[in-house]
Amino acid sequence: MSETPLLDELEKGPFPSFVKEIKKTAELHEKAEKEVPVMAKGVLKQVETSFRDKITHWKHGGIVAVRGYGGGVIGRYSDLAEEIPEVAHFHTVRVNQPSGWFYTSKALREICDIWERRGSGLTNFHGSTGDMVLLGTFTEQLQPLRDELAELDTPFDIGGSGGDFRTPSCCVGPARCEFACYDTLEACYQITTEFQNELHRPMFPYKFKIKFAGCPNDCVASIARSDFAVIGTWKDDIKIDSAAVKEYAGQIDIQAEVVDLCPTGCMSWDGSTLSIDNANCVRCMHCINKMPKALAPGDERGATILIGGKAPMLEGAILGWLFVPFMEMEPPYDEIKDMVAELWEWWDEYGKFRERIGETIWRLGMSEALRVAGVDAVPQHVQEPRNNPFMYFAKDELVHSDIVKEFEKRGLKLKGEAGEED
Amino acid sequence: MSETPLLDELEKGPFPSFVKEIKKTAELHEKAEKEVPVMAKGVLKQVETSFRDKITHWKHGGIVAVRGYGGGVIGRYSDLAEEIPEVAHFHTVRVNQPSGWFYTSKALREICDIWERRGSGLTNFHGSTGDMVLLGTFTEQLQPLRDELAELDTPFDIGGSGGDFRTPSCCVGPARCEFACYDTLEACYQITTEFQNELHRPMFPYKFKIKFAGCPNDCVASIARSDFAVIGTWKDDIKIDSAAVKEYAGQIDIQAEVVDLCPTGCMSWDGSTLSIDNANCVRCMHCINKMPKALAPGDERGATILIGGKAPMLEGAILGWLFVPFMEMEPPYDEIKDMVAELWEWWDEYGKFRERIGETIWRLGMSEALRVAGVDAVPQHVQEPRNNPFMYFAKDELVHSDIVKEFEKRGLKLKGEAGEED
């Protein structure tokens, strides 16, 4: 009988099987030149046990790291280490992927070669944050692994983990998409490189993620999965190629499928001409998505920044809140770099331990974050204005009345009076 | 020169003037047989002073009450009592209005006569909660005033104030409205009478308001201004008088003004017949409102109950949350009486001081309140289901696993295990 009767069930079926991948590795790794045991074998036993017990058998990792880096490695040990020594250690290494997840076979092969020697031979292409994830190795392999990755022709570096700047990622953008409103790949690359220190040495209250999407379709899930989402947009009018619209008219029902589904109802179609009241367009992309040959984003392009996106742990999930309606996105991206740095400084000072920046903003108020980042409050910031009259007013907004004087006399400092930078 | 130059400005203009009312009272009260000074004169001085100083001159009232009653009187003193002795005391008496604010001239005159003798002669018809408000008298007048009101042919009783059941109110309903889905006046009357003790003797954590509206138009603002809103509705199909619809077709654009504005798009109109997909009607009233001669609520009538409505102090305003999708509304209204009593018992036990029941529910969870009231959870309760997976499970929902046994062994009681009624 098979040693993995439960897992074997998952070799069946048309979708590619992770069990096959592990088995394949267990089989082929045996023959390779390597410095670790055939860990994939251990994985099979360990996971089969979990399938039987309906419980994980991995333990907390503690801190494992490579020289000069604080993050990038997730420590992991088996609680069945005695029975399954192959996976006594099973640390994961996060390797910073190239922008847009583009590779050449040459680069990929080199990584495979290293990982065959120094680890389990199992990977995730990619992790949810975007890293190339090398799944499982022993503590003593970490440093040589890193060093060998660094020595490659196109060297690869470690990604983020812990309370640090996490590995940013971006959509395919201008490399292969006609909708890209800015260069997501270059922005991602430059901002990653700019903040290597913050990425490699956890020093924040908690994790901080940036994701770059080229347009409001948000193919990289930035609005929900990053603290700072940079989403391409435009300011001027949607470009219309009328001839191409007419071609579409033969294919689809423009009125029903495009015009009627516009969320603001700002389009009209008389059977031959499509017009858009751009002042009321919210740049949702729907019409462009449906007729990519005929419509395109305008020429005045840049990005909208949303802040605070995150998963529900602990105070509930947040979809990024609009923070900067429009930012120009040209190298060297100083505006965005400065803003991020300022926000970090503020969050570092006021954020609680394990509090995402969205939660800090929720606690201290969006106005505070806008002030820190030097962004003016505009109606675009709100879905609707506040519904309670419990507003703060700072001293310099008050009339210098007798009452205010009485506060001064008593030596009580009103809000905004002291200590705060203007 | 006038003694009230600022107030005089408010005698001008076409809308009825409260200043004229006060002046008129000041003038005519002089001639009346009365037991109090001409308080209206004092009011003029006091309010003129406020208009000049831009500040109120009334002070906290402390507790003033009549024999056997704990609420119904709002104590009020002037901080200018020495200069304006007429309003040294200026207590308000809340008198429970009749359902629907219907009066006869006879009843009104009798009240006026009493109030001329025993108070300022100033009133609010009505207070925001619905009471007839007798505005301003001296402490020593309170008891005789109450007694005389009680001695009338149609005796009037005191309303609520403080942490008690507040004076309920209702829309005009079946007395003069074709939309009424239940008898708001009788329900209001019977429930008010049932809970006289709770209305007159503050014993709750905070105030509790009930308002009765005959249909979803909510002409008595129950959804926002009462903790327990009873809003008429129906279960079966909207009644359509096709001939009358056709008449409307001559007057209005049925497609644009009725059908297209239906929030669920469940109506259709082919130029001669109007049809409604009642399964998708949310009984918003729009179509009925616009064509009252042609459309009417169905025959299976009752009320929807919403709970928790309140103003923003302190945790933010609440619009009543759907609590009972449908309740039959027939005298003696036992179902509603029982439910209210059960909720009070629970709120009394778990509510904090000055916590409205909506806030208690917010803190302890709607499921808890539903359980207390014996209402089943249904999709109608939510605008959308919860967006976080942080759910409670009680012991009896669990598999009796080894882990659960371990809890039992350790003597730890899981949720729902002990102390709670089924």
Added chain:
Amino acid sequence: MVDLDQRLNDWKEFIAKRKEKDYFSDFGPPHYANFLPPVIKKNYGKWKYHEILKCGVLKHVAENGDAIYSVRAASPRLLSIYTLREFCDLADKYCDGFLRFTSRNNVEFLITDESNIDPLINDLKAMGFPVGGTHDATAGKYALSNMVHTQGWVHCHTPAIDASGIVKAVMDELFEYFEEMKLPALCRLALACCANMCGAVHASDISIVGIHRTPPLVDDDGVRRMCELPTTVASCPNAAIKAKPKEKTVEVNVEKCMFCGNCYTMCPGMPLFDPENDGAAIMVGGKLSNARHLPTLSKVVVPWIPNEPPRWPGVVDVVKKILETWASEARKHERLIEWAERIGWEKFFEKTGLEFTQHLIDDYRVTPYQYTSYRATTQFRW
């Protein structure tokens, strides 16, 4: 439907029973059937439809063809008993003594003889009580009804603004909209003199709410005499109040205070009145009815306008500007919130000319609604 005479009898018996007790109390309001005109008693629950004869005059028709006419007159709500007596005179003259008040504090005269309508209206006008405030939903023509409002400087101890004075000034300015049905949809105005919002400010189309802007100035002596320290401390939603048990008083972290006034309600030793800094915030877009759009809360669109007695021109101007911008731009049947959401709040500020400031972004973390008022999408208008 119901047997009102039976119920009236029940009520009489109930009263008689209560009177037997040695203290006649807890008898409740008089049964409404005491006060209903015969045509209503007869057609109770049997009304079929209504029409608007003209602004301020409703005609309700029963299944059997009976009709009742209601003539609605404006009221300042603060009424003298002498005026009430005059109302009674008119009711006797034209309505067999029957009248009622509405949920927005107007007075309604209930007429069975149609020919009495115009004489009554004339008498009311002569008295200074104009008729209006109704709407014709079918035609999509709405008048402005009375403002729901509160006590202000006439009676309350916590107001940041007056009530009746501002209401009078606003209604004078908007009077044409009361007398004529020329608004495209229902528009409800409300005023509350402090954040307690006694009334409907938190859910009205346009509303005015009194706010303070300076923290309580602790009167140690007052605190000692009149306040319980634990309840005073607990009264603050922002935990801005700290007890000083030794001195038997409290101290306020003034930077944390957002001027709600709840501490003053609990403790007279914590006044927070400032003639120069108190004033009004303007809120819009609330809605109560379930017609079409869901009921919604009001939203602040102007954070502060100073107190300017006796006629508050600043407040009046803003209210008028909002009302008229909406009235001229909205579609028929489209309430303020429906219009604002259709055009977008960006355009609301553009069209009304109101300035958007950081105050309008919610930062009151205690209320959970804050979260949802932030925009969480790239969809917006420039």
Added chain:
Amino acid sequence: MVDLDQRLNDWKEFIAKRKEKDYFSDFGPPHYANFLPPVIKKNYGKWKYHEILKCGVLKHVAENGDAIYSVRAASPRLLSIYTLREFCDLADKYCDGFLRFTSRNNVEFLITDESNIDPLINDLKAMGFPVGGTHDATAGKYALSNMVHTQGWVHCHTPAIDASGIVKAVMDELFEYFEEMKLPALCRLALACCANMCGAVHASDISIVGIHRTPPLVDDDGVRRMCELPTTVASCPNAAIKAKPKEKTVEVNVEKCMFCGNCYTMCPGMPLFDPENDGAAIMVGGKLSNARHLPTLSKVVVPWIPNEPPRWPGVVDVVKKILETWASEARKHERLIEWAERIGWEKFFEKTGLEFTQHLIDDYRVTPYQYTSYRATTQFRW
């Protein structure tokens, strides 16, 4: 647009400089221009439109008429280096060595010679890596793409369910939707093995999330060895954990716990695994894109399904039922949330046959969204 060669040079210089330091670190990812096929370099930022040639095959056309074909193959995400090498072989054979991965972990082969498409597809199929998962937005025909998912029992220490196993079972069952574009709109599936939701569960059309249902069973010894008391106590959002400083351990008020597992993340002495009571909740209606409907969070529609390895039939059934009910009822271009809101959640439960229970009513007061998910209107469907 951009001069990619220039940037590549800059990068090389930057790397060279870094190498001068005595520890070569902090050099970041390789510049992507290292890995772009020539046709992309040439047309970077100059793409004009795209077409879907068939399910799994995209054609992007540049302003100058150049075209690139992308062939998308499914991936279990957990890949062996031996499979990766086979991908490299295929890339060499058909794509001059160029390939990429997508944000949903599919692999894309980037082809310039159209005639290579079908041979590549055949090779991939033979390898067990079927091609599909794309959509034709114009035609309103959508395939189901890969499920975003997490580690589960393969690597993580906090899961309540497995990840890869369930994903495999679900994708097998729904395979026809991966291979053919026959859904009416985009539908994104996601799985997370615990409430940390590494991935997109909180904003996906249909998702599966692992949940615990029993409180942590304190291992006093473990707490003493591995945990800091203050951070452990602070980790609980419900204040259910109390320190017992004398015993150097903690105690859990088990009635307050809602099983989030955060304490276990902070302190290994607080395991909350229970094979029989752990399981999956199902959420629906999340959405990321800004197209038409605003982005929204997912909502729980099934509170719990037990762990049933190896193929989790209970979970698979529910996901399939939801997907197919939506697919057959929705209008073209209408995503799950758009459909659910159009028909109403009442009908969602009716049509999918899922049971509504009290668990689906939010009672997690810490998150402010709770408030807005209660219905605050009389508008609902029976």
